[in-house]
Amino acid sequence: MRATQLAIFSVLALFLIGIGAYAVSEFREPVAEPGEIVPKSFGENPAELTCPEPGAVPLPPAEVTVTVLNGTSRGGLAGEVTGQFSERGFMVGDAGNTRNATAAATIVHGPSGYLAAQSVHVHVPGATLRMDEREGAEVSLLLGDEFSGLEKEATAAAGLEKAVEIPEGCPTG
Numbered sequence: 001m002r003a004t005q006l007a008i009f010s011v012l013a014l015f016l017i018g019i020g021a022y023a024v025s026e027f028r029e030p031v032a033e034p035g036e037i038v039p040k041s042f043g044e045n046p047a048e049l050t051c052p053e054p055g056a057v058p059l060p061p062a063e064v065t066v067t068v069l070n071g072t073s074r075g076g077l078a079g080e081v082t083g084q085f086s087e088r089g090f091m092v093g094d095a096g097n098t099r100n101a102t103a104a105a106t107i108v109h110g111p112s113g114y115l116a117a118q119s120v121h122v123h124v125p126g127a128t129l130r131m132d133e134r135e136g137a138e139v140s141l142l143l144g145d146e147f148s149g150l151e152k153e154a155t156a157a158a159g160l161e162k163a164v165e166i167p168e169g170c171p172t173g
Contacts, residue, residue, distance in 0.1 A: 049131060050112040051170035055163045058119035060089075065138045066120050067093030071101020072145050081143065084150055088123065093138070103128050104146035110134035114167065122159030123150050 066085050070078035078095035086092045100106075105127035109117035116137035117129055124141065150156070166172050 048111060049114060049167055049170070052115055052164055052166065054166060054172055056115060057163055058122060058160050059115045059137060060160070061085075061119060062089050062091070063137055064116040064119045065091040065093055065136075066141055067138070068095050068141045068143065069098035069101070070096070070143050071098045072143060072147065077143055077147070081141070081150065085120075085123070088153060088156070090120075093140075098142050101142040101144035104144050104148070106130055106142040106144070108132055108134075108140040108142065110136065110138070113137050113139060115164065118164045119160065122162075123156045125151050 068078045068082045082092045082095040105124045107117045
């Protein structure tokens with residue numbers, strides 16, 4: 001019995017030594033093509049902003065859909081502001097609530113929605129702009145605790161006639 005065990009363990013030991021010797025020889029051999037180190041990215045590539053032409057003005061309100069989301073404890077705020085945007089000629093989405101409001105007001109737009117976001121921005125001065133992956137001229141307005149109301153309608157209407165600020169990274173002409 002012991003002789004059989006000794007023979008089996010000897011064969012296994014020789015087998016493991018053979019595998020180790022083969023692995024060492026493979027690691028010592030130079031690689032014919034070392035390959036290329038490619039930078040890794042996590043997730044999908046972020047979308048790039050569609051740059052507006054120099055002198056472009058915000059989109060007319062009738063071409064912009066705005067969805068107002070309330071991030072405050074004030075009940076009915078999103079519905080009230082949605083009504084005001086509707087009165088000013090915007091298409092409106094369903095008002096709702098959010099937990100993502102981090103400023104007085106945040107305007108979220110897609111890569112091709114910069115001019116739509118600027119149209120909402122003239123009505124909500126001081127709002128921060130943030131881009132996500134959405135398409136078209138749909139914009140979300142996230143209201144935070146410091147939100148105090150929309151700009152006066154006459155002032156906002158005048159702002160719609162002024163050229164927008166060209167975003168960083170876009171050609172200025």
